Amino acid sequence: GGGGGGGDDYVDLATTPGLSDAMAHAASNTSGDVYTHRQALGTFEGHREWIWSLSYDKSTIYSASQDKSVVAWDLRSGRQLRSFTPGTSGVVGVHVRDQWLYFGVQHKVVALNLHTQQTYDAAPAHGAALVLCFLVESGTVYVGYQDGAVRIWKNGALKGTLSAHKGPVKVMYKEAHALFTGSDDQSVVRHNVNTGRPTTLYQGFNGPIRALLAYNKNIYFSDGPNVRAQSIETGTCVHTMQGHREPVFCLLRAGELLFSGSSDNTVYIRNIHTAVPYAVLAGHTAVVKCLAVGDAKLFSGSSDRTIRMWDLRDVLAAAKVNVSGAELVEWTARPPEGQGHVPQPGSAAAQSAAKSPYGNPQAGKSYGSVPLGGGGGGGGGDDYVDLATTPGLSDAMAHAASNTSGDVYTHRQALGTFEGHREWIWSLSYDKSTIYSASQDKSVVAWDLRSGRQLRSFTPGTSGVVGVHVRDQWLYFGVQHKVVALNLHTQQTYDAAPAHGAALVLCFLVESGTVYVGYQDGAVRIWKNGALKGTLSAHKGPVKVMYKEAHALFTGSDDQSVVRHNVNTGRPTTLYQGFNGPIRALLAYNKNIYFSDGPNVRAQSIETGTCVHTMQGHREPVFCLLRAGELLFSGSSDNTVYIRNIHTAVPYAVLAGHTAVVKCLAVGDAKLFSGSSDRTIRMWDLRDVLAAAKVNVSGAELVEWTARPPEGQGHVPQPGSAAAQSAAKSPYGNPQAGKSYGSVPLGGGGGGG
Helix, strand or coil, rough: CCEEECCCCEEHHHCCCCHHHHHHHHHEEEECCEEEECCCCEEEEECCEEEEEEEEEECCCEEEECCCCCCEECCCCCCCEEEEEECCCCCCEEEEECCEEEEEEEEEEEEECCCCCCEEEEHHHHHHHCCCEEEEECEEEEEECCHHHHHEECEEEEEECCCCCCCCEEEEEEECCEEEEEECCEEEEEEECCCCCCCEEEECCCCCEEEEEECCCCHHHHCCEEEEEEEECCEEEEEEEECCCEEEEEEECCCCEEEEEECCCEEEEEEHHHHCCCEECCCCCCCCEEEECCCCEEEEEEEEEEEEEEEEEHHHHCCCCCCCCEEEEEEECCCCCCCCCCCCCHHHHHHHHHCCCCCCCCCCCCEEECCCCCCCCECCCCCCEEHHHHCCHHHHHHCCCCCCCCCEECCCCCCCCEEEECCCCEEEEECEEEEEEEEECCCEEEEEEECEEEEEEECCCCCEEEEEEECEEEEEEEEECCCEEEEECCCCCEEEEECCCCCCEEEEEEEECCCEEEEEEEEEEEEEEEEEEECCCCCCCCEEEEEEECEEEEEECCCEEEEEEECCCCCEEEEEECCCCCEEEEECCCCCCECCCCCEEEEEEEECCCCCEEEECCCCEEEEEEEECEEEEEEECCEEEEEEEEECCCEEEEEEEECEECCCCCEEEEEEEEECCCCEEEEEEEEHHHHHCCCEEEEEEECCCCCCCCCCCCCCCCCCCCCHHHHHCCCCCCCCCCCCCCCCCCCCEECCC
């Protein structure tokens, strides 16, 4: 994640050698045309995991990584000046000025004197509450915690607690007496730090607030791919800044320029007043996590484990942007875990800080911190494709019995790639020799697997298609407030789940004519023959993923919980309550639930609640899950798909090739299909992958189901079955083909069955 802020510590671009001339003649771009800049001035490589945080200091850039290290890089040579590991877990943000380094370590915020190696607890541990973000001002440390509280520390003592959020606080920004905070509860709150009085400025439903800053009486924040500007005084929307194809993970203001980094692997540069996009920086191959500015250079840290340095002289001149007199605020966009600010070197504040373990004044009046990331969705069912009986695959299985060690094989050669969508792929569904795809470009496309050509393309509505599942002649999809079924032969449609007021549909599944729908208002409504039969109200946030098996309906929400509902009695049981992020992926199998609220996939016993497995490997949040016999597939924003043994959690293979987030998965005819934000669908031959990985999966069967987009899912009857014939006759006869399957969450990814 990422967030940002600004302050009074400026780098004046107009006085930087060579840059004032560029500004002088760069006055022609007032049309908002977007220039794409692909040539970075330099790339710093060496981290073993993704980059969480960056901080500029003189001719050095400091980086904090998931590999638990902090590295100081020399900007002139590109070499590592110093590398150290401050703890046994990932570094929670880094900010360096003069001799002071601030970072969070699980439950506390620590300051380290780089000269003396002396440390002190600027914010000591407070019980078991985990630190997610922080900032420092005039010796006062403001800390956002996983339990939803903001605690204020001074000289190591707790001075106050602000309790306005219902979810983890993952981003904050301070200006004068106002502290702005963003949370997984999808709200932005302004706190008066003198009185403690909170004012909710924004309550959303798209996703957690990951980026936040305030400037010129507006707040700038993001809970998805757009950056929103909203008046602090009136609450009216000033701008909605579009352009990114994926969620924004970091924001940075520099004079009149606004920088945003996203999981579409790019950085946008905009005019903060007009919202006009000036330039796009392209080159990273994974999520842009953090940003920093110094010496007229922009630094971007990414999940591709690199830091790229961009010469703003070149970018501004090439983009022909009129930014005369702009000044760059030197601060670091924070990782999901935290941020601090330290004093100007040589200042009285810095001297005071050097003497006292509690003297940590700010260098600028305002700056920000950032949020923790999320995952995907999933499901499963009884509609199997038996790999062992697929021609050519049984032989591959017979001799592929040697991999029991868990060594991970990386497979890079896809059998084919389908291109044609103009935006990212939300959902996939396999039917015979055809793969159907739903995209953010509002279209559904049917692709012929043999030729790779588009058989048919249609636009079922004026907004993004909320999932797609096709079997025989039936297509189910969600349209804003309702779930619709379309007969592909007759073009007849009916409302399987009619609109219910203004509640938006986020996910759904269909079983025996009953439609279970998860809504943005946190409710699950049950529909039968177009009539509302019941409402399940157990979540405090939007319901974005569900999975049904027998009488149990499993649901996951932005409130970070997994709930099991007895659909006969309506009784809910909370199986999991987390704090890492929204539940985006969920399926049930063999008395366990499998879900993800970050880069790991968790397996938990339904009966006892104990953790069975924590499946690591992905470097970024998981966006989709799929079970196929004894195999578990997971797609992530690290652009890969993992294949694991669902019983042992051993990883067998990694599928690499996508250049952006893997949003959805589907299986059919011994092939795996992966849809991505890179606007392509890749087809993988599981015969090749299993044989090359030497995986012992004798007798495994692949469940044919579609990993859903964040918005929804449906299931339709087997072609030719009595259920299908009944469905063809009646607009409300929509029985299931399998006993269990799932749906998925908003904001990316998918799961289902």
